[in-house]
Amino acid sequence: MVRTEPACRGGSGLAGSRPRRAHGGEGNNIDHARRGEALSDGAQFRQVAPVRLYQRIVEQIEQAIARGDLKPGQRLPSERELVTQFGASRPTVREALRVLESNGLVRSRHGDPNGPEILPFSSDRMTKEMARLVQFDNVSIAELISFRMILDGSASLLAARLRSEEELSAMERTLAVMADAIETGYEEFSKADVAFHEAVAVASRNSLIEVCNQVVRGAVLSLISDKVAHAHNSTALMRESLRHHEEVLEAIRAGDGPAAASISRRKLYEYYAGYVPEDERGPLLALMDDEEG
Template identity: 70%
Template sequence: MNDARFQQVRPVRLYQTIVEQIEGAIARGEFRPGQRLPNERELVAQFGASRPTVREALRVLEANGVIRSRPGDPHGPEVLPFSPSGLAKQMTRLAQLEEMSVAELVAFRMILDSAANLLAARLRSAAELAAMERTLAVMAEAIDRGYDEFSKADVAFHDAIASASRNSLIQVCNNVVRGVVLSLIEDRVARSRNSRALMRESLQHHREVLAAIRAGDGQAAARISRRNIYDYYAGYVPESDRAAMRALLEV
């Protein structure tokens, strides 16, 4: 007798199938950003579903940043361009529900950031290098203005590197992961008694990365980045969860 075992099926709510069909149509290019879906009445007729079911599907799509929907709009919901904010919301939710640990997020950031640094060291232009240097100078000035200003300058520095990597997906994912990690721990960093010392230490780490990028040494830029991210965030991750993060230091 075959030993295969099946899991019990879960009932699929009608609005979920509507969401999947609309997302599929957008993914296939049948609807492009700026175009309109059929209006609510037409969607009810096409899906053969109730008005509340269609409205729930549209609510989910809007919450995910896929469409902009206005009740009673005769022109139908507008398809929105891709925005990383939807991805950020989903990753934050996963982290908050403990389905994705801070350790996993930090490890992923180590991977993304080091890849961006490696590529930037090889591909950056003189103008892009100058942009990195300017953002680093702003970071130095921001230490006296507090953590919020320093954090903004930090984001600008990493954006400049990600842009120089010539890979827009790295840039999007790096922004999202960095934002999610900071949203989970930034209160502890900002309230830390030695926050100024942490900012000065972070600034020095960024200077080391910039020096490697300036020298065109991608491997060094990547290695320094992984080490710096580990040193900065390890204290916020339980010792038992740091194995993957430490493994990346050996790359």
């Protein structure tokens, strides 16, 4: 709540006192200044929105998590203790906890006498929001796949230059699982596919590439995985995908970053282009222009 200062008594010229008449322009300006009136009408202000108490509680807990005062696996105090600490009502504290839980920051278990558990970061919420952007036409499927081509290409390039032998072995193991899963079915194949890209992203030594790859890849799969799984030629598609992954791995093993990036972008284009309207494929093809020469 904004407080207003009480009006001053006497001839101060502030609100609540009788204004003095000035003689002449300069005196008039001085009198205006004494009364606190603006000489310019250029400043523009907006109304302020009230902040609800539960939002203040959410902010404090978010800040404690950001500072590292609260770490994943730790527990918040019980609801009763939070009511006491914040000096707020039980419904207000419950609303704050509901918001924190919906944001993926805490988890409450029904009947658990302990406070909510602090959760580690998860890209699941971001993945859902990215998929919603495409579903509601804010982002096209072409843009989403184009962005994935950019991310995968960068991850492959860096992995080729920075990977360790252990990370290379992890990539090889995922391809072995992919090969076995071709006969098992698309679901197992897709899990191994995801594991390969996660291994490449880890080897890139860039946590933002890891997170963005998880989000964009998850959004793409949520939109078209059913189409791939139920395609009449799904087995052929899986075999083709495995071959492309093997080519990427070979370039990473050889330490050839540009080749790894180029193959990665190309294999994604060949795999997903059929799900993009032909007149929207320009940005995807532009990412492979350097490969034509």
